Amino acid sequence: METLHLPATSNTPEVAFDFAQGHLTLRGESYPESAAAFYGEILAKTGNWLDGLQGARVHVEVQLNYFNSSSTKMLFSLFDRLNQAAEEGNTVVLDWHHDVDDETILEFGLELAEDFPAIEFHAQPIES
Amino acid sequence: MSAPREMNTETQAPAASANPCFPGLADGLIFFYAGYFSQNIITAIGDAVRLRLEQSDAPGSVRRKIFSTFIEMAQNIVHYSSDTLTPPDQATMEMRAGSVMVMHTDGQFLITCANPVDAQYADKLKSILDPLRAMTTEQIKDAYRKTLRADTEEDSKGSGLGFLTIAKDSSAPIEFQFAPNEHGLFMFTLKATI
Numbered sequence: 107m108e109t110l111h112l113p114a115t116s117n118t119p120e121v122a123f124d125f126a127q128g129h130l131t132l133r134g135e136s137y138p139e140s141a142a143a144f145y146g147e148i149l150a151k152t153g154n155w156l157d158g159l160q161g162a163r164v165h166v167e168v169q170l171n172y173f174n175s176s177s178t179k180m181l182f183s184l185f186d187r188l189n190q191a192a193e194e195g196n197t198v199v200l201d202w203h204h205d206v207d208d209e210t211i212l213e214f215g216l217e218l219a220e221d222f223p224a225i226e227f228h229a230q231p232i233e234s
Numbered sequence: 235m236s237a238p239r240e241m242n243t244e245t246q247a248p249a250a251s252a253n254p255c256f257p258g259l260a261d262g263l264i265f266f267y268a269g270y271f272s273q274n275i276i277t278a279i280g281d282a283v284r285l286r287l288e289q290s291d292a293p294g295s296v297r298r299k300i301f302s303t304f305i306e307m308a309q310n311i312v313h314y315s316s317d318t319l320t321p322p323d324q325a326t327m328e329m330r331a332g333s334v335m336v337m338h339t340d341g342q343f344l345i346t347c348a349n350p351v352d353a354q355y356a357d358k359l360k361s362i363l364d365p366l367r368a369m370t371t372e373q374i375k376d377a378y379r380k381t382l383r384a385d386t387e388e389d390s391k392g393s394g395l396g397f398l399t400i401a402k403d404s405s406a407p408i409e410f411q412f413a414p415n416e417h418g419l420f421m422f423t424l425k426a427t428i
Contacts, residue, residue: 116277137280137305139273139312140326141392172298174305175395182382207294210302210403217379234294 110151118144119170125155128164136173136181145180152184156191164188164196166225169203169232170211178214185218185225192224203230260337264290265304268333270319275329276308283336290338299403299428300336300343306396307334307347307424313392315349316419342405348423356412356420363424366397367407374401400426 114120119134130152138144166188173181185200192198202215212229219227259266265283283304287297311332319329332349351359369377378398401408406427412420 116281117273137276137309139309139328143326172301172305174302174309174392175399176309176392178395178399179382179392205294208298209295210298217382221383 110148121148123148123152125151128162129167130164131167131169133167133169135171136177138177141174141176141180145177145184149180149184149187153187156187156196159191160195162196164191164198166198166200167203168200171205173211181214182218182221185222189222189224192222197226198224199226199228201228201230203232205234206231207234260339262337262339264336264338264343266333266335270329270331271308271311271315272327272329273312276305276312280305280308286336292338292343296343296428300345303345303400303403303426303428304334304336306400307345307426308332309392310396311347311349314351314355316352316355317350343428344425345428346423346425348421350415350417350419351412351422352419356422359410359422360412362397363408363410366401367410369401371402374398378402400424403428 108124108126110121110123110125112118112121114134117135117137119132119136122129122131122133124130136144168181188198188200200218202212202218204211204215212231215227215229218225265279265286267279280301284297284301287300290297292300311334312328312330315330315332317331319331320327330349332347334345334347337344337346366374366377378395381394381398384394397408404426409425411423413423415421
């Protein structure tokens, strides 16, 4: 369970979760037919890894071009779990990449920052 | 054999802005698809919608909202249309019928979807959409925030955020109707304005 790697498809993001390095990356599009099915394994494996993790540094990079409403909910759950890990004594840094004119993705990032204050949040605008 | 008079007229004097592939259709038609929807079909026509929008003069933020609305509507058809090719209880690889249309008129983009539903589901949709239509922009944002943090309803195949996402991006209240059809079902149509 040291890494979880799923290549990008036209409607699912590249998932590169290197648990040994504490480096989690999501990149691409996210509008699968069932977000619950797609993110189920990701949430479960990440949760298992975070269980019992202490004093670690976790770097999360999210660069999603688009995600649909059901993916939004799953991402919220993922960051809920990461926030919990941060409250338990780990350092969680989130680089939230968004297109400069993409207010929807920036707004969602700011919602995450507001709800999960234990996560160190950095909005990273991308010039289009 | 002479061609019908109307055809002649069109051939001789095509309007400069006429739809190049479908001369009979309105100039403002950006995209239209009717038929069966599956995840694969949505991904493929989603690419076409994106490319088509890139050729319009709509700013990036508007194009993103149109694409998002299109995806939410198309995925609703796949999950909830009563006209289904796959067994109704099959939860993945579904294929169901409906239509989605994107129009550009008077500086606004109109996105409309349609699919049949049974009476029971029509009632359920009404109970969700009536209050949503009456909400102000701020109330829609509040409801969105609350739903994002709430547990998902059991009969939803998504997050319960789909209609809120459409309403949040719409610059005017969403419009919808249920028209009875000859099979005892209702044709559900939903329109968003961006």
